[in-house]
Amino acid sequence: MGLRVLKFGGTSVGDVEKIKNVSRRLIEAVDAGDEVVAVVSAMGKTTDELVGLTKGITTKPSPRELDMLLTTGEQVTTALLSMAIQEAGYDSVSLTGWQAGIKTETFHGNARILDIDSKRMNQHLAEGKIVIVAGFQGLTDTTDIATLGRGGSDTTAVAIAAALKADRCEIYTDVDGVYTTDPRYVNAARKLSTISYDEMLELANLGAGVLHPRAVEFAKNYNILLEVRSSFTNEPGTLIEEVASMEQNLVVRGLAFESNVTKITISGLPNEITTLPTLFSSLASNGINVDVIIQSTSEKNTTSISFSIETASLELTLDVLNRIKVKLPYNNIFHESDLAKVSIVGSGMISNPGVAAQMFEVLSEHGIEIKMVSTSEIKVSTIVPQDKMIYAIESLHDQFQLDERKPVEQV
């Protein structure tokens, strides 16, 4: 008995029959005595179809107008789901992001949630209604509709769970939990029963694709018990909580990978204290996500910097670099595409310094060239050729024995 926030992604509400399935799940929760808030995405490929419509008009839609367009997708799902619940004789109400009180930054396409005024949701819950909220959207203080970016419905769900002090936030998706690596590509992948926020964060950031990283951060900050589970079965999923029990001793808990990476190297930059901030704030203000960053050993007055980006941002990145040359002179730009990022993640690494070395050894033994390396306390990432990505993951999965429940220390 408690307050549950359930989030359903695009494939979970992909057609009318699936929406009816979701309504049954919500009704079961109400019948079990729970108060229920559902957060939903746009149906299946709706968002892509809407983006497709813009292609005939412009190659660079204004982010504000794109948000106006895309947010209709979630609104459609909320209305249909509410109708399905009402058809079964239960009470419900659909709310857009702004009706649910979700306030965001004025940063169209990638806004963060600033605050949630939960008055209206609480009122509808008190009336005994199932509250259905459009994910991925909110209202700016200029009263414009903004989106949280792709995957933002996860964040909506967790933020609502925090605002309403919900007992649990359940993310329903087309996979049945968090795996040691992506089971679509690696047969040996195994489902984890628990994982810590930090490990999940690294896996999400590194492209595991199950949960939006902001959602995990939000859950960690507000200590929201998260569960990732399948919308198509009743199997338990993976619990994400402060300290993952049971399998905690595993040094490496999961492998993440991400394709379409491009490495940029800029040589001959002035070796000054302002170089890094000038470079990366220019990239950031143009919405370019920079991932791995390496500053090379510098000569006397100049330095070289390498960083990785999504290949889709290459043109824009070169454009920005070209424009900033007046204030930030450099010699040359090199770029290399068709790369991928392969990472190992696990809290156990903190006390186990040899893990990175073990990773490099495995890749080297399998003839996989490492282009860049980046490490944090609980992960090691490498940039490798894209055509070796899956091979690298399979080799590492095998080496760290992720298909077995044996802690790696015992090897």
Next chain:
Amino acid sequence: MGLRVLKFGGTSVGDVEKIKNVSRRLIEAVDAGDEVVAVVSAMGKTTDELVGLTKGITTKPSPRELDMLLTTGEQVTTALLSMAIQEAGYDSVSLTGWQAGIKTETFHGNARILDIDSKRMNQHLAEGKIVIVAGFQGLTDTTDIATLGRGGSDTTAVAIAAALKADRCEIYTDVDGVYTTDPRYVNAARKLSTISYDEMLELANLGAGVLHPRAVEFAKNYNILLEVRSSFTNEPGTLIEEVASMEQNLVVRGLAFESNVTKITISGLPNEITTLPTLFSSLASNGINVDVIIQSTSEKNTTSISFSIETASLELTLDVLNRIKVKLPYNNIFHESDLAKVSIVGSGMISNPGVAAQMFEVLSEHGIEIKMVSTSEIKVSTIVPQDKMIYAIESLHDQFQLDERKPVEQV
């Protein structure tokens, strides 16, 4: 030079190419020095497709949820149109109904506009932007999204024209003006260059389908110069203004017709002062539109009442009548479907009492049975068998010489 409100219906924005055409028309207006507000409907069959989605879920969607669903259609159009304008290098902003300050009654599916707070629209116009507003929708005082009912985008446009004190409100549609009757069915139909609000109101009410009647009422009340014209040509359309000049002497200016009419007759009702209000307020509160009403000569204590409804409301009407029998006893209900309404409209009728008789004579001569009659100062309506509808219109069009510019008095 002035402030123009231009409204584009579903076929005018039916695909991306048509949306681009609309953007060019708006840009021409701006280039000519005008301030421009555009009101748009959902693209083509979007509304029907959205309604289609509900069919797999429920046969009786809650009107509130249906409004949440349907209003996304116009929002999509506003965003795409704004992108098309911006792509051409002009400034614009898309607004939902609530963002444009449109406040409505809490009567989902058929709400009336109560007020427009035009602050935001004025601000954007002052910034030099083309303002694009989603038609057909507004916000209730419970902060729910409500629609104005089908055709409500016309009303949105006229209401905005009134609120902004616009110089002109232009309704762009798939016909090039107001005709003596529907040119899709009657070859002899002729375009009128002007028509009065009252005549247009009767034509709109009677199903001419070019303009939503509420829009005409609104225009009449606020004395807005209206023009109906084609979105596909540059031909002048039909002007709707207080006194139609030129052709004013025509006794009959247009013919309207409407199919799918059902006649209901209730016999044995108590002959009391409360009978009519009880009966028709019950029907109204269930959203049933009653059209022609006839109270027959009564016997001592009982009376018979006949009225016409849309055939689609038959089931609901019988249901309501069944329920009110406890407070309003009656003997029998008869109903007859497959009927149509055929009407003649013209301001000149006020001073020409023989016109109704002339209409009945024509119908009779052509063997068309008249089931009901209703008259106002400027129209005469008859209910006739549906399979004789077009034949009746053709006969009347010919009789009143509407295909010629000769006033009928000269015949």
